[in-house]
Amino acid sequence: MRRVVVTGVGMVNALGLNKDISFERIVKGESGIKRIESFDVTDFSVQIAGEIMDFNPESVLDPREVKKAHRFIQLGLLAAREALQDSVKDSKESFLNENLEVFSDVGENFGISSAAGIGGLENIQSNSIACYTRGPRRVSPFFIPSALVNMLGGFVSIQHKLKGPNLSSVTACAAGTHAIIEAAKTIMLGCVEKMLVVGAESSICAVGVGGFAAMKALSSSHNDNPQKASRPFDKKRDGFVMGEGAGALVLEEYESAKARGATIYGELCGFGESSDANHITTPAPEGEGAYRAMKQALQMANIRPDYINAHGTSTHYNDLFETQALKKVFNGNVPPVSSTKGQLGHCLGAAGSIEAVISLMAMRSGILPPTINQEESDQECNLDYIPNTAREATINCVMSNSFGFGGTNGVVIFKKCK
Structure with a gap:
């Protein structure tokens, strides 16, 4: 089986528009959570989110093209551009021309694996309103292609001339991790030499916040103290x-x-996938499905991680059951764990790809990101969660967990490449 390594990364989130600023602020324990500004939240029980405030879509698209791509696609284009540039930055040979297009002799052997949990939700909302209040002729001709999840990969492949497989994962909050796994499998099987993975999400709109709030999934007690x-x-x-x-x-x-x-960030040495087959939103008791995914990944990797980026959503059952699954799979001797969702919020389908980038940057820098807002210990969640303050450490291997609605689980493990 062919070995798969990571040669470039990029990310954008509520703490920064690139990987370096984002990671620096994550390590400092800063929070990007604030009152929502993109729509009026006066009547909402939940009024906070990890919004990106200073993004200009014209930084990635011609002004005439912006209306054709939903915000989740635009954010994905920014992260993709950074990862591609990062991949050739210090190499002896580049595969990009001055327009950031892949050379034609490389393009057919270079695919894309994209991911989102929901896609263009705000466009679905606005066009539905237009249809029912102003008539079907008011529906935008760009509505459908701007909202489809796989159009993230479509836009990225067109912009950078990637002509290999164009895959898409739509597996709720595990989508970003599943996209990594699908890309790795494609390379391991000899289908292509390179795959660009992009996970993106932008669902902070009235129906998105209202929908998750109606499920009682969101924190509603800190509107006056978002961070x-x-x-x-x-x-x-x-x-x-x-x-x-x-x-x-x-x-x-x-x-x-x-x-x-x-330059190689790390080698993808293990991955695992499983289904809870239990409940549409609640994880399987004691994290049984998560345990099987982690066990599978660890058996494939045959190496013990020095750090785990947990799914760690800040919901009662996810955090409890993930803790129980970690204890079981590591026989009680669990490595340091943190959840960076305390700083960024839960980026849904993009979470797995963002957290994989964070994990790789942690391994490269030798810094364990903290879990912020660790103020009162939960006796049932009693692992080393790297509370509040980052920690220097020797990190040779990292694991990143992602679990989604419908009971879908994904785990990836990276190690330093020798």
């Missing part, structure tokens, strides 16, 4: 906080990366 709302594994956690953003990774066959002198 304290997302508190993974803390005793007083009361729900997750919505976030938006995108994460991107360039996956490459090891020999190809080595031959062009690419």
Whole structure:
């Protein structure tokens, strides 16, 4: 089986428009959670989210093209561009021209694996309103292609001339991780040499916030103190906080990366997938499905992680059952764990790709990101969650967990490449 390595990463979230600023602020324990500004939340029980405030869509698209792509696609384009540039930055050979298009002799062997949990939800909302209040002729001709999840991969592939497989994962909050796994499988099977993974989400709109709030899934007790709302594994956690953003990774066959002198962030050495087959929203008791996905990934990797980026949503059952699954799979001797959703909110389908990028940057820098808002210990969640303050450490292997509605689970493990 061919080895798969990561040669470039990019991300955008509520703490920054690129990977370096984002990671620096995450390590500092800063929070990007604030009062929602994109629509009037006066009548909403939940009024906070991890919104990105300073993004200009014309930084990634011609002004005439902006209306054709929903915000989740635009954010994905930004992260994808950064990952591709990062992949060739210090290498002996580049595969990009001055327009950031992949050379024609590379393009057919370069695919894309994209991911989102919901896609263009705000466009669905606005066009539905237009249809029922002003008539069907008021529906935008760009509505459908701007809202489809797989159009993230479509826009990215068109912009960068990627002509290999164009795949898409729509598996709720595990989508970003599943996109990594699908890309890795494609390379391992010898279908292509390179795959660009892009997970993106932007669902902070009236129907998105209203829908999750109606499920009682969101934190509703910190509207006046937003930065304290997302508190993974803390005793007083009361729900997750919505976030938006995108994460991107360039996956490459090891020999190809080595031959062009690419900088390697890490090798994807293990992955696992499972289904809870239990409930549409609540994880399986004791994290049984999560346990099987982690066990599968660990058996494939055959190495113990030094750090785990947990799914850690800040909901009661997710944090409890993930803790129980971690204890079981590591026989009680669990490595340091943190959830960066305390800083960014839950970016839904983009979470897995963003958190994979964070995990790789943690391994590269030797810094364990903290779990912020760890103020009161929960006796049932009693692992080392790296509370509140980042920690220097020797990190040779990292694991990232993602679990989604419908009981879908994905786990990836990266190690330093030798």
